[in-house]
Structures are given as C-alpha cells and as structure tokens.
Amino acid sequence: xxxxxxxxxxxxxxxxxxxxxxxxxxxxxxxxxxxxxxxxxxxxxxxxxxxxxxxxxxxxxxxxxxxxxxxxxxxxxxxxxxxxxxxxxxxxxxxxxxxxxxxxxxxxxxxxxxxxxxxxxxxxxxxxxxxxxxxxxxxxxxxxxxxxxxxxxxxxxxxxxxxxxxxxxxxxxxxxxxxxxxxxxxxxxxxxxxxxxxxxxxxxxxxxxxxxxxxxxxxxxxxxxxxxxxxxxxxxxxxxxxxxxxxxxxxxxxxxxxxxxxxxxxxxxxxxxxxxxxxxxxxxxxxxxxxxxxxxxxxxxxxxxxxxxxxxxxxxxxxxxxxxxxxxxxxxxxxxxxxxxxxxxxxxxxxxxxxxxxxxxxxxxxxxxxxxxxxxxxxxxxxxxxxxxxxxxxxxxxxxxxxxxxxxxxxxxxxxxxxxxxxxxxxxxxxxxxxxxxxxxxxxxxxxxxxxxxxxxxx
Amino acid sequence: xxxxxxxxxxxxxxxxxxxxxxxxxxxxxxxxxxxxxxxxxxxxxxxxxxxxxxxxxxxxxxxxxxxxxxxxxxxxxxxxxxxxxxxxxxxxxxxxxxxxxxxxxxxxxxxxxxxxxxxxxxxxxxxxxxxxxxxxxxxxxxxxxxxxxxxxxxxxxxxxxxxxxxxxxxxxxxxxxxxxxxxxxxxxxxxxxxxxxxxxxxxxxxxxxxxxxxxxxxxxxxxxxxxxxxxxxxxxxxxxxxxxxxxxxxxxxxxxxxxxxxxxxxxxxxxxxxxxxxxxxxxxxxxxxxxxxxxxxxxxxxxxxxxxxxxxxxxxxxxxxxxxxxxxxxxxxxxxxxxxxxxxxxxxxxxxxxxxxxxxxxxxxxxxxxxxxxxxxxxxxxxxxxxxxxxxxxxxxxxxxxxxxxxxxxxxxxxxxxxxxxxxxxxxxxxxxxxxxxxxxxxxxxxxxxxxxxxxxxx
Numbered sequence: 001x002x003x004x005x006x007x008x009x010x011x012x013x014x015x016x017x018x019x020x021x022x023x024x025x026x027x028x029x030x031x032x033x034x035x036x037x038x039x040x041x042x043x044x045x046x047x048x049x050x051x052x053x054x055x056x057x058x059x060x061x062x063x064x065x066x067x068x069x070x071x072x073x074x075x076x077x078x079x080x081x082x083x084x085x086x087x088x089x090x091x092x093x094x095x096x097x098x099x100x101x102x103x104x105x106x107x108x109x110x111x112x113x114x115x116x117x118x119x120x121x122x123x124x125x126x127x128x129x130x131x132x133x134x135x136x137x138x139x140x141x142x143x144x145x146x147x148x149x150x151x152x153x154x155x156x157x158x159x160x161x162x163x164x165x166x167x168x169x170x171x172x173x174x175x176x177x178x179x180x181x182x183x184x185x186x187x188x189x190x191x192x193x194x195x196x197x198x199x200x201x202x203x204x205x206x207x208x209x210x211x212x213x214x215x216x217x218x219x220x221x222x223x224x225x226x227x228x229x230x231x232x233x234x235x236x237x238x239x240x241x242x243x244x245x246x247x248x249x250x251x252x253x254x255x256x257x258x259x260x261x262x263x264x265x266x267x268x269x270x271x272x273x274x275x276x277x278x279x280x281x282x283x284x285x286x287x288x289x290x291x292x293x294x295x296x297x298x299x300x301x302x303x304x305x306x307x308x309x310x311x312x313x314x315x316x317x318x319x320x321x322x323x324x325x326x327x328x329x330x331x332x333x334x335x336x337x338x339x340x341x342x343x344x345x346x347x348x349x350x351x352x353x354x355x356x357x358x359x360x361x362x363x364x365x366x367x368x369x370x371x372x373x374x375x376x377x378x379x380x381x382x383x384x385x386x387x388x389x390x391x392x393x394x395x396x397x398x399x400x401x402x403x404x405x406x407x408x409x410x411x412x413x414x415x416x417x418x419x420x421x422x423x424x425x426x427x428x429x430x431x432x433x434x435x436x437x438x439x440x441x442x443x444x445x446x447x448x449x450x451x452x453x454x455x456x457x458x459x
Numbered sequence: 460x461x462x463x464x465x466x467x468x469x470x471x472x473x474x475x476x477x478x479x480x481x482x483x484x485x486x487x488x489x490x491x492x493x494x495x496x497x498x499x500x501x502x503x504x505x506x507x508x509x510x511x512x513x514x515x516x517x518x519x520x521x522x523x524x525x526x527x528x529x530x531x532x533x534x535x536x537x538x539x540x541x542x543x544x545x546x547x548x549x550x551x552x553x554x555x556x557x558x559x560x561x562x563x564x565x566x567x568x569x570x571x572x573x574x575x576x577x578x579x580x581x582x583x584x585x586x587x588x589x590x591x592x593x594x595x596x597x598x599x600x601x602x603x604x605x606x607x608x609x610x611x612x613x614x615x616x617x618x619x620x621x622x623x624x625x626x627x628x629x630x631x632x633x634x635x636x637x638x639x640x641x642x643x644x645x646x647x648x649x650x651x652x653x654x655x656x657x658x659x660x661x662x663x664x665x666x667x668x669x670x671x672x673x674x675x676x677x678x679x680x681x682x683x684x685x686x687x688x689x690x691x692x693x694x695x696x697x698x699x700x701x702x703x704x705x706x707x708x709x710x711x712x713x714x715x716x717x718x719x720x721x722x723x724x725x726x727x728x729x730x731x732x733x734x735x736x737x738x739x740x741x742x743x744x745x746x747x748x749x750x751x752x753x754x755x756x757x758x759x760x761x762x763x764x765x766x767x768x769x770x771x772x773x774x775x776x777x778x779x780x781x782x783x784x785x786x787x788x789x790x791x792x793x794x795x796x797x798x799x800x801x802x803x804x805x806x807x808x809x810x811x812x813x814x815x816x817x818x819x820x821x822x823x824x825x826x827x828x829x830x831x832x833x834x835x836x837x838x839x840x841x842x843x844x845x846x847x848x849x850x851x852x853x854x855x856x857x858x859x860x861x862x863x864x865x866x867x868x869x870x871x872x873x874x875x876x877x878x879x880x881x882x883x884x885x886x887x888x889x890x891x892x893x894x895x896x897x898x899x900x901x902x903x904x905x906x907x908x909x910x911x912x913x914x915x916x917x918x
Contacts, residue, residue, distance in 0.1 A: 030665045034684050159649050168646055169628050186645060187627050190618050206489045224713065225493050227706035229688070246705050247686035253709065254683065257716035258800055261723065265796040265892070266789050274801040275811060279821045286793050287826055290867075291833055293789055297782035298841065304778040305848065311777060318770060318777055319763040322901055323756035325781060330725050330752055330894050334745050337724040341717055342733040352734060362738045367746055374750055382757065389764065408749075433724070435789050442781055 013042055016051055025054045033059060037066035049078045061090030068276065069102035076107050085114045092166050093119060094139035094248070097126040125241075134219045135212030137252065138233045138242035143171040147181055147200035151192045154199055158186065167245055170230050173203045178239040180232055183207055209234045212241060217256045220249035221346055260344060264337060264433035266293065293435050300325075300442045307450040310459045316391035317453060320400045321446070327371065328407040328445040329438035335360055335415030336437050340429045343419065350424055356416045364412035368405035376401045399452045406452075407445040414440060472501055475510055484513045492518060496525035508537045520549030527735065528561035535566050544573045551625050552578055553598035553707070556585040584700075593678045594671030596711065597692045597701035602630040606640055606659035610651045613658055617645065626704055629689050632662045637698040639691055642666055668693045671700060676715045679708035680805055719803060723796060723892035725752065752894050759784075759901045766909040769918040775850035776912060779859045780905070786830065787866040787904040788897035794819055794874030795896050799888045802878065809883050815875045823871035827864035835860045858911045865911075866904040873899060 015024040028036055036059065040048055048071050055063060064072065064087055076084065088096065088111065096115065100108050100123055112120050122140045129135025143165050145154050154171065162168040171189075173182040182203030192202060209232045210219050223231050223246055230243040259269040266289035270277060277285075304311070304321075311318055339356060342348035348356070376397055384392045415437050419429035453459060474483040487495055495518065499507055507530055514522060523531065523546055535543065547555060547570065555574065559567050559582055571579050581599045588594025602624050604613050613630065621627040630648075632641040641662030651661060668691045669678050682690050682705055689702040718728040725748035729736060736744075763770070763780075770777055798815060801807035807815070835856055843851045874896050878888035912918060 032665065032667060032685055034686075155649070162646060162650055168649070186649070187621060190614070190627070190645070191621055206491070208491060224706070224709040226491055227493075229705075246688075246709070247683070250683040250705070250709060250712065253712055254716075254804065257713075257720075258804070261716075261720060261796055261800055264720070264724070265792045267793050267797070273804075273806040274797050274818075275807060275814060279818060279825070282797075282818070282822045283825045283829075286790075286822070287829055290786060290789055290793075290826065290830055294782060294786045294830060294834060294863075295837060297785050298837070300781040300785075301778040301842070302846075304781070305775075308774050308777070312771070312774060315767050315771060316764075318767075318780075319760040321777075321780060322759040322763070322784060322905070323753060325784070326756050326759075326897065326901065327749060327753045329897075330749055331745075333724045334726050334749075337720055338726070338733050338741075341720055345713065345717070345732075347732040348734060355734060359733075359738060359741070363741045363745070366738070366742045367749060370742075370746055371749055371753060375753060378754060378757070383760070387761075387764075404753075438785065438788075442785065446781070 021054055033062035034066050036063040040067055040071050045074055048074050061087050065095045088115045092139055093122040093141055097123045129212055132216045134210045134214040134233050137216050137248050138244050139166050140242045141165050142243045143168050145171050145173050145199050147173055149199045151189050151197045152195040155189055167230050172232055172240055173199055174240050180234055180238055180240045216252045219244050220252040223249040260430045263430035266435035293439055296439050303446045310453055313459045316396055324445045324449055325442045328411045328441040331408045332411035332415035332437040332441045335412045336419050336433050339416050340419045340433055343423055343429055353420050360412045360416035364409040368408035372401040372405040375404050395456055399456050403449040403452045406448050410444050411441040480513055492521035493525050495522045499526055499530050504533055507533050520546050524554045547574045551598055552581040552600055556582045588671055591675045593669045593673040593692050596675050596707050597703050598625050599701045600624050601702045602627050604630050604632050604658050606632055608658045610648050610656045611654040614648055626689050631691055631699055632658055633699050639693055639697055639699045675711045678703050679711040682708040719889045722889035725894035752898055755898050762905045769912055772918045775855055783904045783908055784901045787870045787900040790867045791870035791874035791896040791900045794871045795878050795892050798875050798878045799892055802882055802888055812879050819871045819875035823868040827867035830867055831860040831864040834863050854915055858915050862908040862911045865907050869903050870900040
C-alpha cells in the first residue's frame, strides 16, 4: 500500500508542475488530510503556498494541522492577515497551541494577534503548563451539560455546539462554577428510551479524571487501560479545565516508547524524525553519552593495567575478555530493559523490588550455569582440540567458565535493581539500560575474571 | 494515585476476608471494571469465584474481560452452564475470541458449546486469521447502514441495534452483499439539520480500510495517523467483515513497542508481564540469544589469539580493548535503534537507504573525530601523565585514537544499513539492534585496532 501511495504521490506532484490545478484539486479533495499533508513533504518551499491555496477552506485547515512545522512556518509567513485568521478559526485549541510551540517568536506574535480573544486566552493557558503534562496536551473545547437538563435538551445542545468540539461523544456534566459532577456518553443519550429523563439520573458519577500537572504518559496509559475516548482534566479544586482525547494519547504512547528506546541505547531523546533531523542535531544527541561512556571505561582500562602481569603470564586469558564482557553486558541489559519497560507500563511498582531480586537471582543462576556449561564444552572442543591451542588448559577453561557464570549472575541482579533505584530517586530509569549497565558490568566481569585467575592459576 | 489505590485495595480485600459482602459489593459497583479486575490479582484462587459472584451481571462481564487468563480459567471452570452462557452473552465477539485463544482445549470446547450460534461462528472466523493480523483483532459487531436510509432512520437503527455494538460512533454504509460503500459518523448524523437527508448524500466515500490479512501494527499506526475511532476491515472483494477499534489499536502499539524493546536487547518477545512470568519462561526467553552471542564471540577470541604476539610486545594495548569495543558497540546501536524505530513508525522507507548511508557517514565522521580528540587528550593527561604509565607512548595513543575514530565510523554505517537490509529481506529489523550489531562491531574494532598497531608500531 505504501508503494501504491508513492505512485499517486508522484503523479500529483507532476500535475502541480504541469500547472494542471483543476484536476489536482479534484483529486486532493477526495484525500484524507493526513495524506495531503504527506504530499507537502515532497514539495519545494516555493511550491507549498501554491498547492495549499488549491485546497478548500476546511480541508486546508485540517491539512495544515498535520503538516511539518517547517511547512507551517512557510505558510504562515506567506499568509495575509485574513488568511491567517481563517485558518485559526478552523483549528482546535490544542492543535493551535501545538503549532504555536513550534514557531519562532515573530510568528507566534502574529498568530496570537489574529486569534480571537477566546482562543488566545486558551492558547496562553495551555502553554503555561509544564511540557509533558496533561495540561499541555489537553484541549479546552468539550461539550458540557448541566445536571438538570433532559436528554432531549442535551442532544439539542450537542447539535448546536458540537461542530467546534474535538469530541462530542463524551459529554461532561458540570455545575455553574465548572465543578465536574459526572459524565454521559452520546451512546447513553441515544439509547435512552425516554427523552424527558434528566441528565443527573443517567450520568456516571464515579469519574476518573486527571489534573493539569499529571504526566502525559500516565494520562495516556489511563486512557488505554480504561478504553476511554477522552479523560477530563481538572484543576486542584476539581473544576473542569479540558479533556485529553484518545488520538493525542496514542501519539504520547508512541512518543514515549521512542524516547525510552533512545535513552536505552544511549541517546538524548529527540522529537524530530530521523530523516528530518540535521546531521548536527543527530551528533548533538549521540555524542554526550558516547563521551561519558568512553571516559568511564577508563576504569576497565585501569583494571586490565593492574593485572598486566597476570595477563603476561597467561596470554590465553586475554582472548576471553571480549566474550566475558559481552555476555555480561547482554545479560544485564536483558534484565534492565525488562524491568524498565514493566515500570513504564505500570506492571511493576517500587514495592515489588524484593520479588524482582528473588526472580533475577533464580533466573540468573540457571542462565549462568547453562552458559558456563556450554562455554566449557565449546572452549574444550573448539579452542583446545580443534584449534589445538595448548595454552588453554583445563584450569584456564575453568577460570573462564566460573567467571562467566558469576558475571551473568551479578549482571542480571544489578540490571534488575538499578532501574528501580533510579525510579525511586525520581529519575527516568530508561537511562539505566544497556550502555550504562554494560559499563558497570564490564568492570565487574574483569574483576571477577582476574580474581578467579589469581585464585586458581596462582598468578 | 497508585498508592492511594493500593490502600483502597487492601481495605477491600480485608472486607472480603471479614465476609462483609454487602459493603464490599456497594463499593465494587462504583468502580471501573479495569480496577475491579485489578483487585482479583491480589486474591487467592479460592477467593476468586467468591468475589466474582458479588458483582452485578453487567459489571461482572466487563470485569471478566479485563482479568488475567489464569483468573478467567478458574472462573470458567467453576461456572455452571447457565452462568457461562450469561457471561458469554455480555461479551463482545473480539473479547470472547481473545479469551478463547488463551484457554486450554477443554475450556474452549465448553465456551464454544455455550456461545450462541452467531457468536460461535464469529469466534471461529476471527480465530482462523493469522496471529497479529487485522482479522485476529477485529470485532464483527458494528453498526451498518444502507445508502437509501434517511438520517432519521439511521438514528433509529442505531438506537435499536447500538446496545450490542462496540462502537456506534462510526457507522458503515454497505449494500446488500456487504460491499463497503461509505461511512458516516454519529456526529455527522446529529449535526445534520435535515432529518430527511439520505445517508448516501452525506456519507464519506473516500474510505480508508484494511484487509483481514494486514499486519496489526500497520493497522494501529493507520488508526493513529488518521485519528480514527475505528477502521473497517474488508475481505479481498471489499466486503465488510469487521472493525478494529482505537482501544485495541492502543494495546497493539504498546505490545509492539515492548516486543521491539525485547528484541533490541536480545530477548525473545513475551506476551506475559514480568511478574506473571515464571522463572523458567524468563530463562527460555533470555538464554537462546545469550548462547548465540557467546558462541559468536569466538571470532573476537580468534582475532585476539592471532595477534597475541603483537599484544605481548605492547602490553599497554590490551588495556584499551574494552573501551574500543564498548564505544564501537554503543555507536552502532545508537544508529541501529534509530533506524529500526523509524522503520517501524513508517518514517523511513527502504528507498531511503542512500539518504541513511549519507547521513550516517557525516554523523559518524563528526562523532568519530570528536571522540578521538577527547580520547587522545584523556589518555595523554590521565593515563600517561597523571598515572605515569610510560608504556603509553604518543604512538600507542595515536593507534588507539585512530582505531577509535574508524571503529565509530564503521559501527554507525553498519548500524544504519543492517536493519534496512533485514527489513528488505522481510524479517524483523529489531533483532539487528544492540546485541547483534555489538558482536559484529566487536570483531571489526579489534581488526582495525591491530591493523593500525601493525602499521604504526611495526609489531
């Protein structure tokens, strides 16, 4: 399907170049706004306003929301004041706030100047909330009902007000000072057999809500857990200020998973897509951790240096260092990634730490023994007998495999505990994944290795 | 909030033990089914049926869906035929199919026997689709309308049929042989000013649909991209067979992200939560990759062995092996994880491979040079001057830093390309992340290191 779309895309861009505007327009109006926005990605800067002006008003606004910030900026800069006002009128408040966040100051000033006072107030309100909070992703446009309304009056109100609301399917029942009393779905309203029923008699009152300061990931997980279309956002006095809808929650889930993966592989998280990121931005995200980890590997270097004489006496030992460190690192990151993900999904709480430790002990002992046995056989059969390396004595083999088993056990326990400790300290446990754990485990595995070598080989 | 819930949980379990059933029931009926299901996780096996029977019928069924398979199995085994039938009648078809998939054969037989014929047929149909396909996560219950209906008739039909449907908010317009013609939202119906308008005049006809065989992740990404509440699933002849709703898409997004993270850190993906997995299951998921990677590190061992004399001549070289391999591995997994995630989000296509290579070349050259410069200064200032290690000559330092720069460059380019190659071969690129890349990069970095040592140190 992606390929079929590619062909269509090429044909449409050709039409633009050939100035077949009427045909192009006829096709564009049958397309979904997301796909139209996708088309703009293939355009030169000067073509963007040209194609945009082909779109009918409503589709234009819907497409505008889905476009990349770069293209939005080009468009806004080229808009007349009237055009800007028209687009703003069509936008939902949360989308407008998203756009404002991405624009340079001069553009923001112009947007706020031309937004109507109600929207300007709402945008300013949303922008005041901390990044990644429920307040920052909510929209202030929702359908509110009063408890004394009848079902018929409620439906009438939805029909009158609904056109500007992001979702009409969940309506919130509030009293005069906006205190949240209950909620009622359009399904409940439609399936209610008596039009004269009062809202207060059919509304759900055990409401699950979040506050403006709650973390966006928590909010998205709650929406997903309860299968809600939207979650009400209230202030500290339980007054309704907005809603977070499922589509924003989906974006948050994807964003947060990407962020965790980036952190887990030793990168600073980035909000930009890979192809959209400049070389400099990518370097900026990647170099800091690489530097830190490189410098911290001074320790492993020091350990090796201080056991130089042991290595000189038994040169065969050096060959197993990469295998030991590698297996240790992999074992540790298996445990840490599992624990980090479980923490972030809410499947694991801090109080479960003893269960984690006990589980990792049992798993790591079995893994460690299994790996050591296979490693012993492999070294003996391949390295000693097949390759005929006589330096690898039975005792050397024993040292390697004992060190391997102990390293795997320590790595898994450390990998299980560290993310929980970091979480307890209020930081993001994802930074405790592979790179960091690996550095710690590297040092540990070398120490264990040389200690066994000293004890068993007497060097 | 999680902690507040914990306190409530303890109080409720205490009530159950003290046999305060009436009070317990009064509280349970105010709770959300997901939270009630959470309570069952804290119960002993014999308490499960006891608490379940306190729930009113509808809440019981909604709670049942959200429970763990273990608890569901206990309940089904204890149900009378009548009780089983009652629960099944309340379930949506896709939920019933999910449950059937998790149960042992004897329980499945009993479920299918007591489901009504319509549901039995639908469950069998859903179970026939491949795992992770759109068909396997869809529900067959949706509201269908006919093109000639008026808005008033449509609303009437929704009111009559809607109670059993998972979503009523998007309705699908089909003709007599179920061919999908268009869709109309309840919002459109409610906001339509003239009740006599025909559905065919207001329905959207540029429908975005998926087929039963499409991958569930693709379906979830489409729902998220277009902000749809549901996507229609059609067969190869464009006949409507079901819908996938946003809540299932959210679960798929979370599941697929977890799976990628597990693969990326060298584990077989698991559908069970960490705390729910037995020690044996965890070992089974973790040991295969550890074994494979351990055995493949034979190569690094061989490389070191074959350069044994060089290492013996310049013992100082050994101390930098971990740093080189570590930095190489981290650099490679940064690139591979970025590319893997971009592929899975659809931000990157196979045709972009040249752009990826060109980008990684530029990024890696800058990263490589920056790291080499810092490394050079660090080695000279700390290892040579501060630690007074005279074995580390200027030439040794140069060998280390040149090898570092080249390793980083190769690692990043390999890390960027390999996942795309794997994707092109139709396999899951996530297995090409850290552990595998690291093993390849380990070998490469050693070869580069020793080649520089031979060339510059003449050993």
